[in-house]
Amino acid sequence: MALGRTAALILIFALVTFLIILSSNNSEEPFNFRDLKIKYHNPPNIRRWGLQDGFISVAGNKTLHPKCNSCVIVTSSSHLLNTGLGPKIDQAECTIRMNDAPTTGYEKDVGNKTTFRVVAHSSVYRVLRRPQEFLSRVPGQTLIFWGPPSKMQQTSKANLYHIIQRASSAFPSVSAFIVSPRNMGRFDELFRAETGRDREKSHSWLSTGWFTMVIAVELCNKVHVYGMVPPDYCSSKRQKKMPYHYYEPKSPDECMTYIQNERGRHGNHHRFITEKLVFARWSSVYNITFSHPEWFSDPEIVSL
Template identity: 65%
Template sequence: MSRKKDLIGKKDLSGKKDLIGKKDPTGATGQQTAIFLLLFTLITLLILYSSNTSRESFQFSALKVKHRQPPNFKRVDIRSGYLPVRGNKTLHLHCQRCVVITSSSHLIGSHLGATIDDSECTVRMNDAPTTGYEKDVGSKTTFRVVAHSSVYRVLRRPQEFLNKTQETTLIFWGPPNKLQEGSKGGLLRVIQHTTGPFPNVAAYVVSPGKMKTFDDLFRGETGKDREKSRSWLSTGWFTMGIAMELCDRVHVYGMVPPNYCSRRAAVHKLAYHYYEPKGPDECTTYIQNERSRRGSHHRFITEKLVFAHWASLYNITFSHPRWFQDQ
């Protein structure tokens, strides 16, 4: 009996010794995995927290604009805001009545061409063509506002965009590092070289100071910082601002009101551009850009809310479709 007890005791001690002396590789691996997952989760949460606190987001369901008196566009010194591509000209052209022709498919079938061409001054955007669409959008172009991303699309077709109207003024907008002397990519040199042979074309770029003014205007009207909210101002934003400075009265053709895409009873798709009938749907483009929080996008609907506010303060009207005062 005593011998058996001793054996049991020795066995137990030996077993404990083995357990203490040996390392469990499975247990160690599991512990390392748990620590790694914990650290990964903490780092991810820190990144998300940092991103959310440093970036403003747009809430599509609660869009509001600040109802304040915007700057007096008529007091703006346009000479310093628009720099000549060549020489030392200043942008001094002034119009009593202007029409802004958008690129929307709402203009197809409108038969507005003759009315548009009878206007004192016409304002077009980017590479929206007139050839083949004269019946609906006319052909006269007094001003064409062009984004830096559309420079090549406009300048590679000089007979369409540079030599179509007796006198045309091109206004290019974009980040200063894209359109100033010595800028990366040489867009300014491309503009100078391409427009040079056309004496009927006057070309200007929006100055760095003026670019900041447009940013400040967006912040003042919406309460949102453009960069922090990951937004790009659209060509429509620049076009409306420029038209307000150069024209006493503005009529806009083809721009939908801010609530258009949310109140349509039936799904009726229209191409975003009238000259790209197989392109993306207009409302889908607006809503996706407005809701997006990844990357930089246009805030088309927010901008239209601002335009609706401006319409109540200045001589701005809209048609095709028509805007109402309660929009």
């Protein structure tokens, strides 16, 4: 009996090991973005959305107003390392950053100026645990938090709203907003209209990049994005692996992360490459440009 149990455990271990190796190998294979079946159905004009009911002020009766003609989005990508873009980024009218991407120690490449920071519910604690970096260091900035209404509202058991509210009270020079439940529904509907996929049925989580891009279009007349790779970037084998985050040198390889998420069918995954295909279409509609790396106009990508 014991021998049979041991044999069964060995078999299970071997099977799990095989699946891990298979998954790793598949992630390193070229990903053909043309295999993605994307069908957009009369997507709404984001600039016609009203900001008044889209964002809830955490402290006081503040309203989020579009106040920038030109914005830059500084991604968290390691492609920004050794670019020396810091001074140029700091000269921008408005600068948008994401989650817990720091500037301290990386000013040469990513700058220091922060006008807006878009933060996912999963990154709230990482941001608030470092107030010297993300709250007191850049007075006058606006933090925009997004997440499922079940986690972000005043009545939620997760209590994230009250945690954000206390932090906002402690740092009155920082404005804090939460994406409203109605607006969360709009983000989901926009994804469906742009891709033909229901987010929940396709087991997808929208990324912070998706929320940041939409919010940037709402707030800014023109947007320049630093560090975001184009949708076809992982379609050929890359000789050089790139960490997913510039501030985490040991973070997973960028393309491996994108491909694993795009191919994932069980559990919930970000559809990074699908989102980038949408951003490519938006570039001409909403005056969005990309660099480091630069995105070249590809009619085949835009027409997908």
